Amino acid sequence: MAPSAIAESALSHMAVKDKKQVLLNGRSVTGEEKEPTPLEAISHGVVMQGVPTFPTFSEHRRHALVHMAAIFRFLARTGCTEGQSGHISVRDPEFPGLMWMNPLGRHFGMLSAGDMICLEIATGRVAGGNTSRPANAAGYLIHSAIHKRRPDDVHAVCHAHTVAGRAWSAFGRPLEMLTQDVCNFYGDALAVYAEYGGIVFGAEEGERIAGALGARGKGAVLMNHGLLTVGRTVDEAGFLFGLLDRSCDIQLRVEAAAANGNIPKRVISDEEAAYNFRMASEPHALYCEAQPDVEYEFEMAGGEEMLARGFESLSPTVP
Structure with missing residues:
Protein backbone atom coordinates (compact mmCIF):
# COMPACT_ATOMS: atom_id res chain seq x y z
CA MET A 1 0.00 0.00 0.00
CA ALA A 2 1.25 3.46 -0.82
CA PRO A 3 2.39 5.75 1.99
CA SER A 4 -0.30 7.99 3.44
CA ALA A 5 -0.49 11.69 2.67
CA ILE A 6 -0.27 14.43 5.27
CA ALA A 7 -3.74 15.28 6.43
CA GLU A 8 -3.16 18.91 7.31
CA SER A 9 -0.54 21.61 7.19
CA ALA A 10 1.82 22.20 10.10
CA LEU A 11 2.32 25.84 9.08
CA SER A 12 -0.29 28.09 10.65
CA HIS A 13 1.51 31.03 12.27
CA MET A 14 0.15 34.00 10.31
CA ALA A 15 2.76 36.52 11.42
CA VAL A 16 5.55 34.27 10.25
CA LYS A 17 3.70 33.19 7.11
CA ASP A 18 3.17 36.81 6.04
CA LYS A 19 6.85 37.51 6.57
CA LYS A 20 8.21 34.52 4.67
CA GLN A 21 7.83 32.96 1.26
CA VAL A 22 8.08 29.22 0.82
CA LEU A 23 9.33 27.42 -2.28
CA LEU A 24 6.72 24.90 -3.42
CA ASN A 25 7.74 22.76 -6.42
CA GLY A 26 10.18 25.40 -7.52
CA ARG A 27 7.95 28.44 -7.24
CA SER A 28 7.42 31.01 -4.53
CA VAL A 29 4.25 30.69 -2.46
CA THR A 30 3.04 33.62 -0.37
CA GLY A 31 0.66 33.75 2.57
CA GLU A 32 -2.33 34.44 0.30
CA GLU A 33 -2.09 31.02 -1.36
CA LYS A 34 -2.84 27.56 0.03
CA GLU A 35 -0.33 26.73 2.72
CA PRO A 36 2.07 23.92 1.79
CA THR A 37 2.65 20.97 4.03
CA PRO A 38 6.22 20.61 5.30
CA LEU A 39 6.96 17.87 2.77
CA GLU A 40 5.47 19.93 -0.06
CA ALA A 41 7.59 22.88 1.00
CA ILE A 42 10.86 20.94 0.99
CA SER A 43 10.20 18.86 -2.16
CA HIS A 44 11.21 20.33 -5.52
CA GLY A 45 9.29 18.32 -8.09
CA VAL A 46 7.77 15.06 -6.87
CA VAL A 47 6.56 15.49 -3.28
CA MET A 48 8.17 13.20 -0.71
CA GLN A 49 5.84 10.70 0.89
CA GLY A 50 5.58 10.41 4.63
CA VAL A 51 4.66 7.72 7.15
CA PRO A 52 3.44 4.61 5.29
CA THR A 53 0.23 2.74 5.97
CA PHE A 54 -0.21 -1.04 5.72
CA PRO A 55 -3.00 -3.43 4.74
CA THR A 56 -2.34 -5.78 7.67
CA PHE A 57 -1.11 -5.50 11.25
CA SER A 58 1.59 -8.08 10.51
CA GLU A 59 3.07 -5.95 7.73
CA HIS A 60 2.93 -2.87 9.96
CA ARG A 61 4.60 -4.78 12.82
CA ARG A 62 7.36 -6.04 10.50
CA HIS A 63 8.05 -2.53 9.23
CA ALA A 64 8.22 -1.13 12.77
CA LEU A 65 10.55 -3.84 14.10
CA VAL A 66 12.85 -3.81 11.08
CA HIS A 67 13.15 -0.02 11.30
CA MET A 68 13.67 -0.37 15.06
CA ALA A 69 16.65 -2.65 14.36
CA ALA A 70 17.96 -0.12 11.82
CA ILE A 71 17.73 2.71 14.37
CA PHE A 72 19.62 0.58 16.90
CA ARG A 73 22.37 0.00 14.35
CA PHE A 74 22.46 3.71 13.57
CA VAL A 90 7.79 0.53 20.01
CA ARG A 91 4.08 0.19 20.70
CA ASP A 92 2.51 -2.76 18.90
CA PRO A 93 0.25 -1.57 16.05
CA GLU A 94 -2.39 -4.24 16.66
CA PHE A 95 -2.35 -4.42 20.46
CA PRO A 96 -1.65 -0.89 21.82
CA GLY A 97 -1.29 -2.24 25.35
CA LEU A 98 1.90 -4.06 24.28
CA MET A 99 5.34 -2.72 23.42
CA TRP A 100 8.45 -4.20 21.85
CA MET A 101 11.88 -3.68 23.43
CA ASN A 102 15.44 -4.81 22.85
CA PRO A 103 16.91 -7.61 24.99
CA LEU A 104 19.34 -6.84 27.78
CA GLY A 105 23.00 -7.28 26.92
CA ARG A 106 22.89 -7.58 23.13
CA HIS A 107 24.89 -4.94 21.24
CA PHE A 108 22.82 -2.39 19.33
CA GLY A 109 24.85 -3.07 16.19
CA MET A 110 23.87 -6.76 16.15
CA LEU A 111 20.11 -6.42 16.61
CA SER A 112 17.53 -7.64 14.12
CA ALA A 113 13.73 -7.78 14.33
CA GLY A 114 13.84 -11.32 15.68
CA ASP A 115 15.72 -10.21 18.81
CA MET A 116 12.91 -8.04 20.15
CA ILE A 117 10.85 -8.86 23.25
CA CYS A 118 7.16 -8.03 23.65
CA LEU A 119 6.03 -6.67 27.04
CA GLU A 120 2.65 -5.70 28.42
CA ILE A 121 2.87 -1.99 29.17
CA ALA A 122 0.62 -2.03 32.24
CA THR A 123 2.18 -4.99 34.05
CA GLY A 124 5.55 -5.83 32.49
CA ARG A 125 4.35 -9.34 31.61
CA VAL A 126 6.45 -10.94 28.88
CA ALA A 127 3.90 -11.22 26.07
CA GLY A 128 5.96 -12.88 23.35
CA GLY A 129 8.86 -12.25 21.07
CA ASN A 130 12.34 -13.59 21.66
CA THR A 131 12.48 -14.75 25.28
CA SER A 132 15.99 -16.23 25.18
CA ARG A 133 17.31 -13.11 26.92
CA PRO A 134 15.76 -10.88 29.60
CA ALA A 135 14.40 -7.40 29.01
CA ASN A 136 15.96 -4.40 30.74
CA ALA A 137 14.03 -3.79 33.98
CA ALA A 138 14.99 -0.10 34.22
CA GLY A 139 14.06 0.33 30.57
CA TYR A 140 10.63 -1.16 31.15
CA LEU A 141 9.94 1.20 34.06
CA ILE A 142 10.90 4.32 32.08
CA HIS A 143 9.27 3.40 28.78
CA SER A 144 6.05 1.99 30.20
CA ALA A 145 5.45 5.17 32.21
CA ILE A 146 5.78 7.29 29.07
CA HIS A 147 3.62 4.98 26.93
CA LYS A 148 0.90 5.00 29.61
CA ARG A 149 0.97 8.78 29.95
CA ARG A 150 1.02 9.49 26.18
CA PRO A 151 -1.10 6.73 24.54
CA ASP A 152 -2.21 8.77 21.54
CA ASP A 153 0.96 10.38 20.21
CA VAL A 154 3.91 8.40 21.60
CA HIS A 155 4.41 5.05 19.88
CA ALA A 156 8.20 4.88 20.23
CA VAL A 157 10.71 5.92 22.90
CA CYS A 158 14.52 6.05 22.60
CA HIS A 159 16.91 6.32 25.53
CA ALA A 160 20.69 5.94 25.67
CA HIS A 161 23.73 7.15 27.58
CA THR A 162 25.76 9.15 25.07
CA VAL A 163 28.96 11.08 25.74
CA ALA A 164 27.71 14.53 24.73
CA GLY A 165 24.26 13.91 26.20
CA ARG A 166 25.65 12.95 29.60
CA ALA A 167 28.13 15.82 29.56
CA TRP A 168 25.44 18.42 28.88
CA SER A 169 23.01 16.74 31.31
CA ALA A 170 25.38 17.56 34.17
CA PHE A 171 24.26 21.20 33.91
CA GLY A 172 20.56 20.37 34.28
CA ARG A 173 19.74 23.01 31.66
CA PRO A 174 17.81 23.04 28.36
CA LEU A 175 19.54 23.61 25.04
CA GLU A 176 19.59 27.03 23.42
CA MET A 177 18.31 27.51 19.90
CA LEU A 178 21.81 27.84 18.46
CA THR A 179 21.19 26.13 15.12
CA GLN A 180 18.37 25.63 12.65
CA ASP A 181 18.22 21.93 13.48
CA VAL A 182 17.85 22.18 17.24
CA CYS A 183 14.65 24.18 16.67
CA ASN A 184 12.96 20.78 16.42
CA PHE A 185 13.11 21.02 20.23
CA TYR A 186 11.84 24.59 20.52
CA GLY A 187 9.75 25.56 23.55
CA ASP A 188 8.10 22.77 25.52
CA ALA A 189 9.26 20.19 22.97
CA LEU A 190 12.42 19.79 25.10
CA ALA A 191 12.13 18.94 28.79
CA VAL A 192 14.78 18.84 31.48
CA TYR A 193 14.46 16.33 34.29
CA ALA A 194 16.62 18.20 36.79
CA GLU A 195 16.75 15.47 39.40
CA TYR A 196 18.70 12.27 39.72
CA GLY A 197 17.20 9.33 41.55
CA GLY A 198 19.84 6.71 40.76
CA ILE A 199 19.46 3.68 38.51
CA LYS A 218 9.61 15.37 22.06
CA GLY A 219 12.84 14.98 24.00
CA ALA A 220 14.27 15.22 27.49
CA VAL A 221 17.65 15.85 29.06
CA LEU A 222 17.88 13.60 32.14
CA MET A 223 20.32 15.22 34.57
CA ASN A 224 23.42 13.10 35.28
CA HIS A 225 21.88 10.32 33.21
CA GLY A 226 21.41 10.77 29.46
CA LEU A 227 18.91 11.64 26.75
CA LEU A 228 15.42 10.49 25.80
CA THR A 229 13.23 11.13 22.76
CA VAL A 230 9.76 10.06 21.66
CA GLY A 231 7.83 9.90 18.40
CA ARG A 232 4.82 8.60 16.55
CA THR A 233 7.21 6.24 14.75
CA VAL A 234 10.51 4.68 15.76
CA ASP A 235 11.99 6.55 12.79
CA GLU A 236 10.92 9.90 14.25
CA ALA A 237 12.13 9.06 17.75
CA GLY A 238 15.43 7.73 16.38
CA PHE A 239 16.14 10.75 14.21
CA LEU A 240 15.32 13.09 17.10
CA PHE A 241 17.63 11.14 19.40
CA GLY A 242 20.60 11.57 17.09
CA LEU A 243 19.72 15.23 16.62
CA LEU A 244 19.43 15.81 20.36
CA ASP A 245 22.80 14.16 21.03
CA ARG A 246 24.55 16.19 18.31
CA SER A 247 22.88 19.36 19.59
CA CYS A 248 24.29 18.69 23.06
CA ASP A 249 27.73 18.34 21.49
CA ILE A 250 27.28 21.64 19.62
CA GLN A 251 26.11 23.42 22.78
CA LEU A 252 29.18 22.16 24.67
CA ARG A 253 31.50 23.39 21.90
CA VAL A 254 29.80 26.78 21.74
CA GLU A 255 29.97 27.17 25.53
CA ALA A 256 33.71 26.38 25.45
CA ALA A 257 34.35 28.85 22.62
CA ALA A 258 32.35 31.60 24.33
CA ALA A 259 33.72 30.98 27.83
CA ASN A 260 36.17 33.90 27.79
CA GLY A 261 33.38 36.34 26.95
CA ASN A 262 35.01 37.68 23.79
CA ILE A 263 32.82 35.75 21.36
CA PRO A 264 29.11 36.45 21.89
CA LYS A 265 26.59 33.73 21.14
CA ARG A 266 23.85 34.49 18.61
CA VAL A 267 20.69 32.63 19.55
CA ILE A 268 17.85 32.19 17.04
CA SER A 269 14.88 34.42 17.86
CA ASP A 270 11.64 32.98 19.18
CA GLU A 271 9.81 33.93 15.97
CA GLU A 272 12.34 32.20 13.73
CA ALA A 273 12.61 29.18 16.04
CA ALA A 274 8.82 28.79 16.06
CA TYR A 275 8.78 28.95 12.25
CA ASN A 276 11.52 26.31 11.99
CA PHE A 277 9.68 24.11 14.47
CA ARG A 278 6.42 24.27 12.51
CA MET A 279 8.07 23.47 9.21
CA ALA A 280 10.37 20.67 10.39
CA SER A 281 9.05 19.04 13.57
CA GLU A 282 6.08 17.18 12.12
CA PRO A 283 5.65 13.37 12.11
CA HIS A 284 5.78 12.88 8.33
CA ALA A 285 8.75 15.21 7.91
CA LEU A 286 10.63 13.59 10.80
CA TYR A 287 9.92 10.11 9.43
CA CYS A 288 11.51 11.21 6.13
CA GLU A 289 14.48 12.73 7.96
CA ALA A 290 15.31 9.27 9.36
CA GLN A 291 15.16 7.38 6.07
CA PRO A 292 18.70 8.14 4.77
CA ASP A 293 20.19 6.59 7.93
CA VAL A 294 17.71 3.69 7.89
CA GLU A 295 18.50 2.93 4.24
CA TYR A 296 22.22 3.18 4.96
CA GLU A 297 21.89 0.55 7.69
CA PHE A 298 19.97 -1.71 5.28
CA GLU A 299 22.79 -1.33 2.75
CA MET A 300 25.55 -1.97 5.30
CA ALA A 301 23.76 -5.08 6.61
CA GLY A 302 23.37 -6.56 3.13
CA GLY A 303 19.72 -5.68 2.61
CA GLU A 304 16.54 -5.08 4.56
CA GLU A 305 15.95 -8.83 4.88
CA MET A 306 19.03 -9.11 7.08
CA LEU A 307 17.40 -6.84 9.66
CA ALA A 308 14.11 -8.74 9.35
CA ARG A 309 15.77 -12.00 10.45
CA GLY A 310 13.66 -13.92 12.94
CA PHE A 311 10.54 -11.80 12.49
CA GLU A 312 8.43 -14.72 11.31
CA SER A 313 8.94 -16.47 14.65
CA LEU A 314 7.67 -13.50 16.68
CA SER A 315 4.09 -13.30 17.88
CA PRO A 316 2.61 -11.17 20.65
CA THR A 317 0.14 -12.82 23.03
CA VAL A 318 -2.71 -11.07 24.75
CA PRO A 319 -4.35 -12.34 27.95
Missing part, protein backbone atom coordinates in the same frame (compact mmCIF):
# COMPACT_ATOMS: atom_id res chain seq x y z
CA LEU A 75 22.91 4.45 17.29
CA ALA A 76 25.71 1.87 17.44
CA ARG A 77 27.43 3.37 14.39
CA THR A 78 27.32 6.85 15.95
CA GLY A 79 28.77 5.78 19.30
CA CYS A 80 25.58 5.82 21.40
CA THR A 81 26.35 2.66 23.37
CA GLU A 82 27.47 2.10 26.94
CA GLY A 83 27.57 -1.52 28.04
CA GLN A 84 24.04 -2.79 28.66
CA SER A 85 22.53 0.70 28.96
CA GLY A 86 20.01 2.08 26.50
CA HIS A 87 16.73 0.89 25.05
CA ILE A 88 14.09 1.59 22.43
CA SER A 89 10.43 0.67 22.75
CA VAL A 200 15.76 3.23 37.80
CA PHE A 201 14.74 0.20 39.84
CA GLY A 202 11.42 1.63 41.01
CA ALA A 203 8.29 2.75 39.21
CA GLU A 204 8.39 6.19 40.88
CA GLU A 205 11.47 7.34 38.97
CA GLY A 206 9.93 6.30 35.66
CA GLU A 207 6.79 8.24 36.53
CA ARG A 208 8.84 11.33 37.39
CA ILE A 209 10.68 11.16 34.07
CA ALA A 210 7.36 10.80 32.21
CA GLY A 211 5.99 13.73 34.18
CA ALA A 212 8.95 15.91 33.26
CA LEU A 213 8.48 15.08 29.58
CA GLY A 214 4.94 16.36 29.86
CA ALA A 215 2.13 16.31 27.33
CA ARG A 216 4.06 17.83 24.42
CA GLY A 217 7.71 16.95 24.94
Whole structure:
Protein backbone atom coordinates (compact mmCIF):
# COMPACT_ATOMS: atom_id res chain seq x y z
CA MET A 1 0.00 0.00 0.00
CA ALA A 2 1.25 3.46 -0.82
CA PRO A 3 2.39 5.75 1.99
CA SER A 4 -0.30 7.99 3.44
CA ALA A 5 -0.49 11.69 2.67
CA ILE A 6 -0.27 14.43 5.27
CA ALA A 7 -3.74 15.28 6.43
CA GLU A 8 -3.16 18.91 7.31
CA SER A 9 -0.54 21.61 7.19
CA ALA A 10 1.82 22.20 10.10
CA LEU A 11 2.32 25.84 9.08
CA SER A 12 -0.29 28.09 10.65
CA HIS A 13 1.51 31.03 12.27
CA MET A 14 0.15 34.00 10.31
CA ALA A 15 2.76 36.52 11.42
CA VAL A 16 5.55 34.27 10.25
CA LYS A 17 3.70 33.19 7.11
CA ASP A 18 3.17 36.81 6.04
CA LYS A 19 6.85 37.51 6.57
CA LYS A 20 8.21 34.52 4.67
CA GLN A 21 7.83 32.96 1.26
CA VAL A 22 8.08 29.22 0.82
CA LEU A 23 9.33 27.42 -2.28
CA LEU A 24 6.72 24.90 -3.42
CA ASN A 25 7.74 22.76 -6.42
CA GLY A 26 10.18 25.40 -7.52
CA ARG A 27 7.95 28.44 -7.24
CA SER A 28 7.42 31.01 -4.53
CA VAL A 29 4.25 30.69 -2.46
CA THR A 30 3.04 33.62 -0.37
CA GLY A 31 0.66 33.75 2.57
CA GLU A 32 -2.33 34.44 0.30
CA GLU A 33 -2.09 31.02 -1.36
CA LYS A 34 -2.84 27.56 0.03
CA GLU A 35 -0.33 26.73 2.72
CA PRO A 36 2.07 23.92 1.79
CA THR A 37 2.65 20.97 4.03
CA PRO A 38 6.22 20.61 5.30
CA LEU A 39 6.96 17.87 2.77
CA GLU A 40 5.47 19.93 -0.06
CA ALA A 41 7.59 22.88 1.00
CA ILE A 42 10.86 20.94 0.99
CA SER A 43 10.20 18.86 -2.16
CA HIS A 44 11.21 20.33 -5.52
CA GLY A 45 9.29 18.32 -8.09
CA VAL A 46 7.77 15.06 -6.87
CA VAL A 47 6.56 15.49 -3.28
CA MET A 48 8.17 13.20 -0.71
CA GLN A 49 5.84 10.70 0.89
CA GLY A 50 5.58 10.41 4.63
CA VAL A 51 4.66 7.72 7.15
CA PRO A 52 3.44 4.61 5.29
CA THR A 53 0.23 2.74 5.97
CA PHE A 54 -0.21 -1.04 5.72
CA PRO A 55 -3.00 -3.43 4.74
CA THR A 56 -2.34 -5.78 7.67
CA PHE A 57 -1.11 -5.50 11.25
CA SER A 58 1.59 -8.08 10.51
CA GLU A 59 3.07 -5.95 7.73
CA HIS A 60 2.93 -2.87 9.96
CA ARG A 61 4.60 -4.78 12.82
CA ARG A 62 7.36 -6.04 10.50
CA HIS A 63 8.05 -2.53 9.23
CA ALA A 64 8.22 -1.13 12.77
CA LEU A 65 10.55 -3.84 14.10
CA VAL A 66 12.85 -3.81 11.08
CA HIS A 67 13.15 -0.02 11.30
CA MET A 68 13.67 -0.37 15.06
CA ALA A 69 16.65 -2.65 14.36
CA ALA A 70 17.96 -0.12 11.82
CA ILE A 71 17.73 2.71 14.37
CA PHE A 72 19.62 0.58 16.90
CA ARG A 73 22.37 0.00 14.35
CA PHE A 74 22.46 3.71 13.57
CA LEU A 75 22.91 4.45 17.29
CA ALA A 76 25.71 1.87 17.44
CA ARG A 77 27.43 3.37 14.39
CA THR A 78 27.32 6.85 15.95
CA GLY A 79 28.77 5.78 19.30
CA CYS A 80 25.58 5.82 21.40
CA THR A 81 26.35 2.66 23.37
CA GLU A 82 27.47 2.10 26.94
CA GLY A 83 27.57 -1.52 28.04
CA GLN A 84 24.04 -2.79 28.66
CA SER A 85 22.53 0.70 28.96
CA GLY A 86 20.01 2.08 26.50
CA HIS A 87 16.73 0.89 25.05
CA ILE A 88 14.09 1.59 22.43
CA SER A 89 10.43 0.67 22.75
CA VAL A 90 7.79 0.53 20.01
CA ARG A 91 4.08 0.19 20.70
CA ASP A 92 2.51 -2.76 18.90
CA PRO A 93 0.25 -1.57 16.05
CA GLU A 94 -2.39 -4.24 16.66
CA PHE A 95 -2.35 -4.42 20.46
CA PRO A 96 -1.65 -0.89 21.82
CA GLY A 97 -1.29 -2.24 25.35
CA LEU A 98 1.90 -4.06 24.28
CA MET A 99 5.34 -2.72 23.42
CA TRP A 100 8.45 -4.20 21.85
CA MET A 101 11.88 -3.68 23.43
CA ASN A 102 15.44 -4.81 22.85
CA PRO A 103 16.91 -7.61 24.99
CA LEU A 104 19.34 -6.84 27.78
CA GLY A 105 23.00 -7.28 26.92
CA ARG A 106 22.89 -7.58 23.13
CA HIS A 107 24.89 -4.94 21.24
CA PHE A 108 22.82 -2.39 19.33
CA GLY A 109 24.85 -3.07 16.19
CA MET A 110 23.87 -6.76 16.15
CA LEU A 111 20.11 -6.42 16.61
CA SER A 112 17.53 -7.64 14.12
CA ALA A 113 13.73 -7.78 14.33
CA GLY A 114 13.84 -11.32 15.68
CA ASP A 115 15.72 -10.21 18.81
CA MET A 116 12.91 -8.04 20.15
CA ILE A 117 10.85 -8.86 23.25
CA CYS A 118 7.16 -8.03 23.65
CA LEU A 119 6.03 -6.67 27.04
CA GLU A 120 2.65 -5.70 28.42
CA ILE A 121 2.87 -1.99 29.17
CA ALA A 122 0.62 -2.03 32.24
CA THR A 123 2.18 -4.99 34.05
CA GLY A 124 5.55 -5.83 32.49
CA ARG A 125 4.35 -9.34 31.61
CA VAL A 126 6.45 -10.94 28.88
CA ALA A 127 3.90 -11.22 26.07
CA GLY A 128 5.96 -12.88 23.35
CA GLY A 129 8.86 -12.25 21.07
CA ASN A 130 12.34 -13.59 21.66
CA THR A 131 12.48 -14.75 25.28
CA SER A 132 15.99 -16.23 25.18
CA ARG A 133 17.31 -13.11 26.92
CA PRO A 134 15.76 -10.88 29.60
CA ALA A 135 14.40 -7.40 29.01
CA ASN A 136 15.96 -4.40 30.74
CA ALA A 137 14.03 -3.79 33.98
CA ALA A 138 14.99 -0.10 34.22
CA GLY A 139 14.06 0.33 30.57
CA TYR A 140 10.63 -1.16 31.15
CA LEU A 141 9.94 1.20 34.06
CA ILE A 142 10.90 4.32 32.08
CA HIS A 143 9.27 3.40 28.78
CA SER A 144 6.05 1.99 30.20
CA ALA A 145 5.45 5.17 32.21
CA ILE A 146 5.78 7.29 29.07
CA HIS A 147 3.62 4.98 26.93
CA LYS A 148 0.90 5.00 29.61
CA ARG A 149 0.97 8.78 29.95
CA ARG A 150 1.02 9.49 26.18
CA PRO A 151 -1.10 6.73 24.54
CA ASP A 152 -2.21 8.77 21.54
CA ASP A 153 0.96 10.38 20.21
CA VAL A 154 3.91 8.40 21.60
CA HIS A 155 4.41 5.05 19.88
CA ALA A 156 8.20 4.88 20.23
CA VAL A 157 10.71 5.92 22.90
CA CYS A 158 14.52 6.05 22.60
CA HIS A 159 16.91 6.32 25.53
CA ALA A 160 20.69 5.94 25.67
CA HIS A 161 23.73 7.15 27.58
CA THR A 162 25.76 9.15 25.07
CA VAL A 163 28.96 11.08 25.74
CA ALA A 164 27.71 14.53 24.73
CA GLY A 165 24.26 13.91 26.20
CA ARG A 166 25.65 12.95 29.60
CA ALA A 167 28.13 15.82 29.56
CA TRP A 168 25.44 18.42 28.88
CA SER A 169 23.01 16.74 31.31
CA ALA A 170 25.38 17.56 34.17
CA PHE A 171 24.26 21.20 33.91
CA GLY A 172 20.56 20.37 34.28
CA ARG A 173 19.74 23.01 31.66
CA PRO A 174 17.81 23.04 28.36
CA LEU A 175 19.54 23.61 25.04
CA GLU A 176 19.59 27.03 23.42
CA MET A 177 18.31 27.51 19.90
CA LEU A 178 21.81 27.84 18.46
CA THR A 179 21.19 26.13 15.12
CA GLN A 180 18.37 25.63 12.65
CA ASP A 181 18.22 21.93 13.48
CA VAL A 182 17.85 22.18 17.24
CA CYS A 183 14.65 24.18 16.67
CA ASN A 184 12.96 20.78 16.42
CA PHE A 185 13.11 21.02 20.23
CA TYR A 186 11.84 24.59 20.52
CA GLY A 187 9.75 25.56 23.55
CA ASP A 188 8.10 22.77 25.52
CA ALA A 189 9.26 20.19 22.97
CA LEU A 190 12.42 19.79 25.10
CA ALA A 191 12.13 18.94 28.79
CA VAL A 192 14.78 18.84 31.48
CA TYR A 193 14.46 16.33 34.29
CA ALA A 194 16.62 18.20 36.79
CA GLU A 195 16.75 15.47 39.40
CA TYR A 196 18.70 12.27 39.72
CA GLY A 197 17.20 9.33 41.55
CA GLY A 198 19.84 6.71 40.76
CA ILE A 199 19.46 3.68 38.51
CA VAL A 200 15.76 3.23 37.80
CA PHE A 201 14.74 0.20 39.84
CA GLY A 202 11.42 1.63 41.01
CA ALA A 203 8.29 2.75 39.21
CA GLU A 204 8.39 6.19 40.88
CA GLU A 205 11.47 7.34 38.97
CA GLY A 206 9.93 6.30 35.66
CA GLU A 207 6.79 8.24 36.53
CA ARG A 208 8.84 11.33 37.39
CA ILE A 209 10.68 11.16 34.07
CA ALA A 210 7.36 10.80 32.21
CA GLY A 211 5.99 13.73 34.18
CA ALA A 212 8.95 15.91 33.26
CA LEU A 213 8.48 15.08 29.58
CA GLY A 214 4.94 16.36 29.86
CA ALA A 215 2.13 16.31 27.33
CA ARG A 216 4.06 17.83 24.42
CA GLY A 217 7.71 16.95 24.94
CA LYS A 218 9.61 15.37 22.06
CA GLY A 219 12.84 14.98 24.00
CA ALA A 220 14.27 15.22 27.49
CA VAL A 221 17.65 15.85 29.06
CA LEU A 222 17.88 13.60 32.14
CA MET A 223 20.32 15.22 34.57
CA ASN A 224 23.42 13.10 35.28
CA HIS A 225 21.88 10.32 33.21
CA GLY A 226 21.41 10.77 29.46
CA LEU A 227 18.91 11.64 26.75
CA LEU A 228 15.42 10.49 25.80
CA THR A 229 13.23 11.13 22.76
CA VAL A 230 9.76 10.06 21.66
CA GLY A 231 7.83 9.90 18.40
CA ARG A 232 4.82 8.60 16.55
CA THR A 233 7.21 6.24 14.75
CA VAL A 234 10.51 4.68 15.76
CA ASP A 235 11.99 6.55 12.79
CA GLU A 236 10.92 9.90 14.25
CA ALA A 237 12.13 9.06 17.75
CA GLY A 238 15.43 7.73 16.38
CA PHE A 239 16.14 10.75 14.21
CA LEU A 240 15.32 13.09 17.10
CA PHE A 241 17.63 11.14 19.40
CA GLY A 242 20.60 11.57 17.09
CA LEU A 243 19.72 15.23 16.62
CA LEU A 244 19.43 15.81 20.36
CA ASP A 245 22.80 14.16 21.03
CA ARG A 246 24.55 16.19 18.31
CA SER A 247 22.88 19.36 19.59
CA CYS A 248 24.29 18.69 23.06
CA ASP A 249 27.73 18.34 21.49
CA ILE A 250 27.28 21.64 19.62
CA GLN A 251 26.11 23.42 22.78
CA LEU A 252 29.18 22.16 24.67
CA ARG A 253 31.50 23.39 21.90
CA VAL A 254 29.80 26.78 21.74
CA GLU A 255 29.97 27.17 25.53
CA ALA A 256 33.71 26.38 25.45
CA ALA A 257 34.35 28.85 22.62
CA ALA A 258 32.35 31.60 24.33
CA ALA A 259 33.72 30.98 27.83
CA ASN A 260 36.17 33.90 27.79
CA GLY A 261 33.38 36.34 26.95
CA ASN A 262 35.01 37.68 23.79
CA ILE A 263 32.82 35.75 21.36
CA PRO A 264 29.11 36.45 21.89
CA LYS A 265 26.59 33.73 21.14
CA ARG A 266 23.85 34.49 18.61
CA VAL A 267 20.69 32.63 19.55
CA ILE A 268 17.85 32.19 17.04
CA SER A 269 14.88 34.42 17.86
CA ASP A 270 11.64 32.98 19.18
CA GLU A 271 9.81 33.93 15.97
CA GLU A 272 12.34 32.20 13.73
CA ALA A 273 12.61 29.18 16.04
CA ALA A 274 8.82 28.79 16.06
CA TYR A 275 8.78 28.95 12.25
CA ASN A 276 11.52 26.31 11.99
CA PHE A 277 9.68 24.11 14.47
CA ARG A 278 6.42 24.27 12.51
CA MET A 279 8.07 23.47 9.21
CA ALA A 280 10.37 20.67 10.39
CA SER A 281 9.05 19.04 13.57
CA GLU A 282 6.08 17.18 12.12
CA PRO A 283 5.65 13.37 12.11
CA HIS A 284 5.78 12.88 8.33
CA ALA A 285 8.75 15.21 7.91
CA LEU A 286 10.63 13.59 10.80
CA TYR A 287 9.92 10.11 9.43
CA CYS A 288 11.51 11.21 6.13
CA GLU A 289 14.48 12.73 7.96
CA ALA A 290 15.31 9.27 9.36
CA GLN A 291 15.16 7.38 6.07
CA PRO A 292 18.70 8.14 4.77
CA ASP A 293 20.19 6.59 7.93
CA VAL A 294 17.71 3.69 7.89
CA GLU A 295 18.50 2.93 4.24
CA TYR A 296 22.22 3.18 4.96
CA GLU A 297 21.89 0.55 7.69
CA PHE A 298 19.97 -1.71 5.28
CA GLU A 299 22.79 -1.33 2.75
CA MET A 300 25.55 -1.97 5.30
CA ALA A 301 23.76 -5.08 6.61
CA GLY A 302 23.37 -6.56 3.13
CA GLY A 303 19.72 -5.68 2.61
CA GLU A 304 16.54 -5.08 4.56
CA GLU A 305 15.95 -8.83 4.88
CA MET A 306 19.03 -9.11 7.08
CA LEU A 307 17.40 -6.84 9.66
CA ALA A 308 14.11 -8.74 9.35
CA ARG A 309 15.77 -12.00 10.45
CA GLY A 310 13.66 -13.92 12.94
CA PHE A 311 10.54 -11.80 12.49
CA GLU A 312 8.43 -14.72 11.31
CA SER A 313 8.94 -16.47 14.65
CA LEU A 314 7.67 -13.50 16.68
CA SER A 315 4.09 -13.30 17.88
CA PRO A 316 2.61 -11.17 20.65
CA THR A 317 0.14 -12.82 23.03
CA VAL A 318 -2.71 -11.07 24.75
CA PRO A 319 -4.35 -12.34 27.95
